[in-house]
Amino acid sequence: MSGVDQWTLIGVAQATFVGLAVAGCLTNRRRVLVTPLYALAALASLVMLIAALGALFASDAVVVSKRLLPVGLPDIKSHLRLDGLAAVFLVIVNIAAIAAALYGVGYDAHTPEPARVLAPFPLFLAGMNIVPLADDAFTFLVGWEFMSLASWLMVLAGHDREENRRAALVYLTMAAFGALALLMAFGALAGAGGGYSFDAMRAMTPSPGIATLAALALLLGAGSKAGLAPLHVWLPLAHPAAPSHVSALMSGAMTKVAIYALMRGLLELAGPPQWWWGGLLAVIGALTAALGALQSLTQTDTKTVLAFSTIENIGVIAAALGLAIAFRASGQPLEAGLALVAALFHALNHGLFKSLLFFGAGAVLHSTGTRELDRLGGLIHRLRWTAPLVLVGCIAISAVPPLNGFASEWLVFQSILDATSLQHWELKFTTPLIGALVALAAALAAASFVRFFGIAFLGRPRDAAAAQAHEVSPAMLAAMAGLAALCLAFGAWPGVPLEPLARVAAAAADPSGATTLLFVGGGDGHTAWLAVAPRGNLTAAYSGMMAALGLAALTGIAVGLASLVSGARARRGPAWDCGFPDPNPATQYTASSVGQPLRRIFGSVVLAARDRVDMPPAGDQQPATLTSTIRDPAWHFLFDPLIAAINRATERVNALQFLAIRVYLSLMFAALIGLLIIVAVAR
Amino acid sequence: MTDPLLLVVQLVVPAAVAPLLTGLVRKVKARLLGRRGPSLLQPYRDLARLFRKEPVLAENASWLFRGAPYGAFAAMWLAMSAIPTFASSPTLGLGLDMIAIAGLLGLARILTALAGMDVGTSFGGIGTSREITIGALAEPAMFIAIIALALIVNSTALPDMSRVLHEGVGLRVSLALALGAIVMVAMAETGRIPIDNPATHLELTMVHEAMVLEYSGRHLAMVELGAMLKLTLYLSLIACIFVPWGIAREADAQAVASGLALWLGKLAVGGVALAVFETTIAKMRVFRYPEFLGAALLFSVLGAIFLYISQHLK
Numbered sequence: 001m002s003g004v005d006q007w008t009l010i011g012v013a014q015a016t017f018v019g020l021a022v023a024g025c026l027t028n029r030r031r032v033l034v035t036p037l038y039a040l041a042a043l044a045s046l047v048m049l050i051a052a053l054g055a056l057f058a059s060d061a062v063v064v065s066k067r068l069l070p071v072g073l074p075d076i077k078s079h080l081r082l083d084g085l086a087a088v089f090l091v092i093v094n095i096a097a098i099a100a101a102l103y104g105v106g107y108d109a110h111t112p113e114p115a116r117v118l119a120p121f122p123l124f125l126a127g128m129n130i131v132p133l134a135d136d137a138f139t140f141l142v143g144w145e146f147m148s149l150a151s152w153l154m155v156l157a158g159h160d161r162e163e164n165r166r167a168a169l170v171y172l173t174m175a176a177f178g179a180l181a182l183l184m185a186f187g188a189l190a191g192a193g194g195g196y197s198f199d200a201m202r203a204m205t206p207s208p209g210i211a212t213l214a215a216l217a218l219l220l221g222a223g224s225k226a227g228l229a230p231l232h233v234w235l236p237l238a239h240p241a242a243p244s245h246v247s248a249l250m251s252g253a254m255t256k257v258a259i260y261a262l263m264r265g266l267l268e269l270a271g272p273p274q275w276w277w278g279g280l281l282a283v284i285g286a287l288t289a290a291l292g293a294l295q296s297l298t299q300t301d302t303k304t305v306l307a308f309s310t311i312e313n314i315g316v317i318a319a320a321l322g323l324a325i326a327f328r329a330s331g332q333p334l335e336a337g338l339a340l341v342a343a344l345f346h347a348l349n350h351g352l353f354k355s356l357l358f359f360g361a362g363a364v365l366h367s368t369g370t371r372e373l374d375r376l377g378g379l380i381h382r383l384r385w386t387a388p389l390v391l392v393g394c395i396a397i398s399a400v401p402p403l404n405g406f407a408s409e410w411l412v413f414q415s416i417l418d419a420t421s422l423q424h425w426e427l428k429f430t431t432p433l434i435g436a437l438v439a440l441a442a443a444l445a446a447a448s449f450v451r452f453f454g455i456a457f458l459g460r461p462r463d464a465a466a467a468q469a470h471e472v473s474p475a476m477l478a479a480m481a482g483l484a485a486l487c488l489a490f491g492a493w494p495g496v497p498l499e500p501l502a503r504v505a506a507a508a509a510d511p512s513g514a515t516t517l518l519f520v521g522g523g524d525g526h527t528a529w530l531a532v533a534p535r536g537n538l539t540a541a542y543s544g545m546m547a548a549l550g551l552a553a554l555t556g557i558a559v560g561l562a563s564l565v566s567g568a569r570a571r572r573g574p575a576w577d578c579g580f581p582d583p584n585p586a587t588q589y590t591a592s593s594v595g596q597p598l599r600r601i602f603g604s605v606v607l608a609a610r611d612r613v614d615m616p617p618a619g620d621q622q623p624a625t626l627t628s629t630i631r632d633p634a635w636h637f638l639f640d641p642l643i644a645a646i647n648r649a650t651e652r653v654n655a656l657q658f659l660a661i662r663v664y665l666s667l668m669f670a671a672l673i674g675l676l677i678i679v680a681v682a683r
Numbered sequence: 684m685t686d687p688l689l690l691v692v693q694l695v696v697p698a699a700v701a702p703l704l705t706g707l708v709r710k711v712k713a714r715l716l717g718r719r720g721p722s723l724l725q726p727y728r729d730l731a732r733l734f735r736k737e738p739v740l741a742e743n744a745s746w747l748f749r750g751a752p753y754g755a756f757a758a759m760w761l762a763m764s765a766i767p768t769f770a771s772s773p774t775l776g777l778g779l780d781m782i783a784i785a786g787l788l789g790l791a792r793i794l795t796a797l798a799g800m801d802v803g804t805s806f807g808g809i810g811t812s813r814e815i816t817i818g819a820l821a822e823p824a825m826f827i828a829i830i831a832l833a834l835i836v837n838s839t840a841l842p843d844m845s846r847v848l849h850e851g852v853g854l855r856v857s858l859a860l861a862l863g864a865i866v867m868v869a870m871a872e873t874g875r876i877p878i879d880n881p882a883t884h885l886e887l888t889m890v891h892e893a894m895v896l897e898y899s900g901r902h903l904a905m906v907e908l909g910a911m912l913k914l915t916l917y918l919s920l921i922a923c924i925f926v927p928w929g930i931a932r933e934a935d936a937q938a939v940a941s942g943l944a945l946w947l948g949k950l951a952v953g954g955v956a957l958a959v960f961e962t963t964i965a966k967m968r969v970f971r972y973p974e975f976l977g978a979a980l981l982f983s984v985l986g987a988i989f990l991y992i993s994q995h996l997k
Contacts, residue, residue, distance in 0.1 A: 378803070380745045391747070398789070398793055399786065400789040401758075401779075406783075417834075420834055428991055431987075435826055436826065436980065437823075439823040439827070440822070443819040446792075446815070446818065446819075447815035449793075451815070454799075454811060458745065458801045458803070459808075540838045540843075541778045541780065542782070547778075547779065547787070550764075555753050557757075558756050559753050565734045566734045568737040568738065569737070570740050572740055572741075573742065574741065574742060575742070576741070576897055577806060577897075578886050578896065582805075587804075588805060589809070594812045597812055597813060601973050
């Protein structure tokens, strides 16, 4: 496909998004519009996906195609650029977008005010498409703000609930802070000459001080959007507050756009990366991963569990990206490419299974009316199709074979093993720590999703709503089925998505283009389908197909042999439960009790988790109470003190509002004198 | 001997031998406690009886409950086939390295843990909750041990590890530390004393047994066979890394036969050692697991750090 076609497609899709946003405002009055508008949004996203795939598979070389639009700031204009890295993230965003729009058809069919979502929804998609395409700071930030503000509007869609309003406020504050940090980063990189186009930034090599400043600002700006600790606090509030298909997009796609900003910024724009940027990012990522996984295990709200798990996965991606930067800085392009492939692949996979899981949580919410895990149970009997699809997502996110989550985590682990070859001993000695934290995060995530699925879908219904749940609409099921099929396919044939990703990573990790070595199957096209072999030979290999087919075959053999020797049909009877089955569903383990040992072991240190039992004195008829508390260290140590300090400062400054006019005049005069003195001294 | 045939043998023999190993451990434990104990073949008889019996399912058991024993068994079986037991050749690497083996065992754990919650009994919940706790504690230790081993042999593939360690890398402190870590992880994962007691009859102390309380008939047989296979798997894993001698490197019948005999010997030694260890130690409280598995993590981290230092000094 030639460049012209792609830009036509992109133009058509973006124009459609803007038109849809206008039409979306009308849906409160004309509800018939809801389905066609979502369908058109899906179609426009499909067009974007085709354009991105076209760029990704265009030829062996990574195509760079540029466009200059006559809009924007007068002397900068608006630069667009479609290269491999942008194309990868466009694919991630648009796969999730297609599924979300399809899901929205079913999900939003009965909401009272659909315009609250349908008006910002297309703008949100447009913003997430513009950011990867932008090739100058201005266009980038416009897209970024579209993304932030449109999603903020959708977080506010349920504005009648107090916690949603609080979530939106926290989100808006963090988004503003992040945009400000990005603005600083671009300002530092553009320099005094004002070269705001990315090409100018690439051409310039900033001094180490400026580069470090820009890198740290990028880390703050993009990291806060991605959800890296300790700037993650808005994420578990805002993502669950939005409607479920928007939650899916925010977790599956928007956080990836932030990862894109980190990659583009740290690898390309900020000059030659320094090794400690990578080390810092890897350590922050590993800590974020473990903290996110642990917190997801302590939550009892379905969507909050998923939001914390997003933080975990972002941490894993950031750790791999950090290693890639460290490798690149110490002149190991091959290892850098591998780590970057791992980060990209995990970003792609997380986009798939996290969207799927949020859709699943939305289906549960839709059919039971609750997000509270402890009111669910037994949904596997009621949501017959949703349950297996969500199970696929749970197994994929738990990073076990044969699904895609394992394939990408396997690559991350291989990069961590490679990190032992780094030259900087500080980083080398940190590697086991990073490895242990990422492994802990993976194990805690598995525990968390056993708990999630086990409480919501298995066992007996804990509430009438769960007992009478109904299966969701075909559109919602289709969206989930499509994503689950991709999870299965990418798990069994990881070589297929890895081939283009490896090309992109090779180009990004080694701009000279010397790294042509494929990371898959040692450059041999036959093995690319069979195994992921990072060291260029098959000694350390993972074959998704062997795992998938082997498991299927061996399960078949086991079932066949067992029924051959046994033959007796299973009989149904009451549950055994050691002879004392209790019909009360409250005798089951709850979400909190399943997570209790891990909360006590890890949470007592990290989250200050405390369980207090208040036992009434003997003879008193009062019930005993158990109070369980946890706190997020980011709130406790960073944000609460910060908010308190700001409140104190504003109260002090408030006094300035009540001065006499002569005091104001003298203050202005003093300010003028002060400025003149500064000018005089500076001269 | 051709490779496909060898693959079939590597699939069938461990699954066939696994009950014997369990029988041996039970027998030795019984002798050490001054009892005569059941026959070595008793596990086979138990399995045959379970297979013949009519399975009874709880009224609200779902498809997941019925399928989980087979899925978990298949995951362990596949992991077992990727371990060089008595023969090892490059084509039998199966594309599954040590991380993938740990992952497959994780899959088996997830399926069993989910099945424990399916019927909605309190004991199933206890078992699941404890099982995922043990998994979360054991996995980091296992992974760092893999890092330490991979640092020595420069690969995560077990045939490579086995070969390189067979050729000899000298006596290393790190190897001993990694061995300690893996042994401790293995005891936790296979549900042996001091973490779990496979012979317990007190529900409140159960972990694995509590999860599978609702199973009967052929489903229970698959669960039991899976547990036996898991024990064989961990002993074989430890044997192929730390006692890599005698594994047939090429596919000729004589080497395979002697490899087989030697592997059975290694399993027997491991089984006896396990029985002796279990009779000399008491089971731990649930909230002391972190100490036990934390020690495993410490061993493996120390192993990795010592390797860095030795590389640094070189």
